[in-house]
Amino acid sequence: MADVLICTDWNATAATCDSVTLVPNVYLFSSDSVQQIDLLLNGGFDPQAFGIGFVGILSLFAIGLATGIVVSMLRKMK
DSSP states (O other): OEEEEEEEEEETTTTEEEEEEEEEEEOOOOHHHHHHHHHHHTTSOOHHHHHHHHHHHHHHHHHHHHHHHHHHHHHHHO
16 A cells, blocks of 8 residues: 555646645555456456457367267177
C-alpha cells in the first residue's frame, strides 16, 4: 500500500494540474497483473482460449473415433 497524489482540478488550456490531493492507503498493481485482474473482475472468460480448447477437444474426439473405427475394421478382417 502506498500514498498517492491525485490531480483533482485539471486546467485543460494550460495542460497543468491546479490542485492535488493525497490519497492514503492505495493498492498499486503492475501492468502485467492488470490484465489478469480485468479477466477476474469481468467473469474470467477469454474467447480465444475457449476457441483453442474447443477445437482441441473436437480434434481429440475425431482422432479417437477414427482410431476406433480402424481397429474395429482390423479385428473384423481376422
